[in-house]
Amino acid sequence: MSVFALEFPPVSHLFDWPTIWFDGTPLAINKTVLIYLAATAATMVLFGLAGRTRESLVPVGVQHVAESGVNFIENSVVMQTIGPDGKKFMPFLTSMFFFILFSNITEVVPFIQFPANSRMAVPITLALLVWVVYNVVGVKSQGVFGYLKNSLFPPGVPWVLYVIVTPIELVSTFVVRPFSLAIRLWANMVAGHLLLVTFAILTATLWEFFYVPAALPFVMLILMTAFEILVSFLQAFIFTILTAVYIGGSMHPEH
């Protein structure tokens, strides 16, 4: 596709990677899978190293990073949305936050520069996992009928309005939630990757013809890279906090 005489690759070329190993089998491995394996390993190594028996009381290095992460999730996610009895979900939320963060941040890591979450498979799997978790928590803490009653017939609504409210709640709670959760993460990463690719191509093309104007898209590229670091953190945070909100909503129904 050419826009203003600028050769721009089709969108699918930016996100489809050729298979590296095990071609043709269900275990085929390409760049996206490698990034996910590395993100899993990084999360495990981070908390494995931080959980060792320590020599000093003052946390340093890896332990400091892991403890600030756990503190951050506890103070600004769990305590704000679920409350003190949500602490049993701390391991789930913390590991999910770090896994999403590590697979997002590869967007700006030199020589990788591909956000693994811009492929839909893992975001939708995580979102369906979250769907199972908050439904199981709701059924466990309120019983099947209590959970359905509280989520389909929210209290404090005049009974005539239930004709409208109940179908909306049914669709939004049990159908739309996992998809909006997954699409939010996926589309943000796709948009960020397209933005960086556009400015990189613009810089390279301008550099071939005349050198000085290439500085303009290059400055934009640097600024957008900084912005994408922020977006990677923010999307991991938003995914985690929405999970906590859904879990909190099915643990403590509105009265």
Place this chain on the structure above:
Amino acid sequence: MLSLLAQTAPGEFLDGLSAIGAGLGYGLAAVGPGVGIGIVVGNAISAMARQPESAGMVRTTMFLGIAFTEALALIGFVVFILLLP
């Protein structure tokens, strides 16, 4: 204009129309959430300025509001990618 239309093949014409539709679709989908996120963040800032001690809670709720508002713009973005010729 008409002679130009007569020269283009029907497929190209449809491709051009869908490109215009994709661009307009994304632009229109970004208007509402842009205004909405502005309102959310502006009110969150004034709340934080009035009561700095509740800044943590306000910030959490602000990100929640942004996430829900932004979903609409993202659906527009997905449609934009789907409509590209």
